[in-house]
Every structure is written in C-alpha cells, then in structure tokens.
Amino acid sequence: GAVVSQHPSRVICKSGTSVKIECRSLDFQATTMFWYRQFPKKSLMLMATSNEGSKATYEQGVEKDKFLINHASLTLSTLTVTSAHPEDSSFYICSARAPGLAGARTFYNEQFFGPGTRLTVL
C-alpha cells in the first residue's frame, strides 16, 4: 500500500517549451501533495505544498508563474514547468500524505515519495 507514481520518469525538451509532470497516489487518497526538486549532490528542496481543491503554497524563491501546480483530485497533482530553460533541468520528486492511512506511521503524517522525474532542457 501507499504507492505514489510519477509520469514521465524522464523527459527531454527544448528550451522555451512547457513540460507537465504527473504525480498520482495509486492506492490511497492524498489530502496533501508536495513537490521537491533535487540537484546532483544536493538535498531535496521543497518547492510547494498543495492541498486538494486549493491553491498551492510555494516556498520562498520559487516562481509561481513558472512552476504551475494543480491538485484537482485526491489522487492526482500536476507540476507544469512553463517556458523551460536549461537551468530548470533537475530531478523533480513528488510526495503524498494521507493522515490516518492504515499502516502509515502517522506520528508526523508520513509522506510517501514518488520515483521522481528527470527533466533535461536542451
């Protein structure tokens, strides 16, 4: 249980195009989803927190208009990188949280992570 998937796993695009990444909770309903970004040999940096049906809360320094997040249902959140540039190349990871999920270690509302999406902008 508590499986999170991401699609696509890798994407290569040209500079100036937009890319959409999907994050799905496969066997539970996620009230909250998180989007992280990870550079090589760097830590995961939280980009934004999204609750189903409401606007995402972005971390300081993250451009809202560039990284569009939609959490339209309890099982799906999308991250769209608009007008991508080479500096946006990174590993993007989502996570989902479901308080009260059977078997989850809800001591801190455990987050379940997806496998990540490698974005390369040429």
Add this chain to the structure above:
Amino acid sequence: QKEVEQDPGPLSVPEGAIVSLNCTYSNSAFQYFMWYRQYSRKGPELLMYTYSSGNKEDGRFTAQVDKSSKYISLFIRDSQPSDSATYLCAMSVVDTGFQKLVFGTGTRLLVSP
C-alpha cells in the same frame, strides 16, 4: 548556515563493516528526525524515525538523536552491498501551519563485497 548539514561522501566500506552516518542541525524547532534511503534515480524511502533523544533500533539499523548537541546518527551493522545507496537525514518542522521536511544533502554509501 544550512539548517541541516550532512557530509555528502562518498563513504566506502567493505561488506560487514559498521557504518556511521551523521547530520547536524541548527533549528531547535525540529520535531521529528528521520533517515531515508535513496537508490539512484529513485524516490526516497523512509528507513527510521525518532522523536526524542536516545537510540532506536530496527534490525541492523540504529538511529540516535542528541537534541542537546543537535546531532543525529544512523548506524548500520553488518553492512551489505545492497545497502549501497544515498542516505538522507530529514527533519520535520511546522511552518505556516504545514508540517514540512528539511533534508540534508545525503551521504552516498558504497559497500564493496
């Protein structure tokens, strides 16, 4: 100063060795302390979590927290080649009403047969 400091490694050990991974932190508001394992090109998976100072054991893994020194450790006994991965420490904090995770950079561990 980063909130969470972790040596990126790599740390190379022979099979069967005891591995010690460490993180220091500066924010006293951190509540929970976790260790994640991340294989190449995969998402992190939770290994262990602790709340209070002291030790917590789970099989070959022992997590240790020293809140007075703001220092946490993960010990791996009888290390195996399958333990080769990046280990990230993470800490939770409530910020603007949300509980968030702050990660270290991760330490890459290589266990050779």
